[in-house]
Amino acid sequence: MMPPDPSQPPPGRPGRKLGPIVASAGSVHRAWLNPMRDAYFASGRTLGDLSVEVPLAKSKLSELLRGASLYPRWEIVSRLATLLGLPQVPLGRLWRQAALDAHKSREWVDRSSDNTALTTTHAAPPLDHRAFCEHVEPDYLLYAQAFIPDDHEGAVSDTFDILWLSWNDALASPDTRRYAWTVLRGTVMSRTPHIDGRPCFSQAAFDTVALTYLADAEARTRQLSETIALFQVISQLPPTQFDVIALRILWRLSTERVSELLGLAPAMVRSSQRHAEHYLKSTLYPPETDEGTTP
Structure with missing residues (x-):
């Protein structure tokens, strides 16, 4: 029997299936959308369930999780992340960078997070995640620099944030090192000419x-x-x-x-x-x- 497709809701889940991320979504936008979508699929909850606790209609939640329509405010993303059990710090950093990549002004970013603290310094990733990143960082930077010298540090930083968001999946994978390299490669290649x-x-x-x-x-x-x-x-x-x-x-x-x-x-x-x-x-x-x- 074929294993279930993790990119889709389990059979029998009520409601319309969530569509794929739109092609126009940028690479950093996708970097935080993919873990959020994975957490949504794994939660077993429906868009209707979430809309009760997040001030968005089901259709707007669907658009958010597909990267469609307007770039979402951090207050909404943060609330959704809390419900889905995602760490706020790496998500917040990726959200901010994706907002700037989407040509949102820094003023808009600050206003969008006025009611929800966008903390980037007071929370720490899991100890084993930190140890892993310290071990591979020099060579990850060398690899990224071969393709995107002007943004190699940002690409590696984003890679580590993506890994933090999906660290449990990385640990549960057949090989954490292979999982992490796949994330690095995808991040670097998405920004490589x-x-x-x-x-x-x-x-x-x-x-x-x-x-x-x-x-x-x-x-x-x-x-x-x-x-x-x-x-x-x-x-x-x-x-x-x-x-x-x-x-x-x-x-x-x-x-x-x-x-x-x-x-x-x-x-x-x-x-x-x-x-x-x-x-x-x-x-x-x-x-x-x-x-x-x-x-």
Whole structure:
């Protein structure tokens, strides 16, 4: 029997099913909407139940949970979070950033939270969450910087807030490290420029790979074209191979550290690297064919 889809209410739940998040919702908006939707689905409550305790009609609650219509005030989001058992601090930080991304003024943000404290300093995440974040933060920052150098700290901070919101799910997952890496990757890639659906490395990544090792200007110019070609091919790799190669080539992390960050067995990391390197070599340096030979 197929397991139930966690993105939908359980069978027999009264009321209309909640639709998906609208395409126009920004990445940080989605970052707090997804955990809130998960908490709503897990609660077993209906929109009608919530509308009794939140001053919104069912239709407006549906719009809020889909990211539709106007960006919601913090007072409403905070009340809903309390009913669904979500921590206020990480939710509040993500709500604020998403409001600014939606071109809301800081004055609007302050007014929207006048009646509900938007505290960001007096509550602490679970101890094991804090320990995990401290352990991975340096390498998470390096990974994010390869794609979004101007916002890599914000992307990692948002990743840790998303993990705080869903920490119980992370602990209940088959591998917390893999769960966390998936959150980081999704956060970073949602803010990374793409060409033809492929992520683009930043200039910081180019500098890291080879150019900093070459003092001669002419050699740096030659290496640049080769590096561009290499990164274009790397971007075509499947996600796991892509991440393994990026971490091993860009930052020269050990197999053991990559295994730890990705939540993969060392043998899987080595296998992914072998397959990726084979693809890179066969694409960048295809075998020569004898044009005079008749098949």
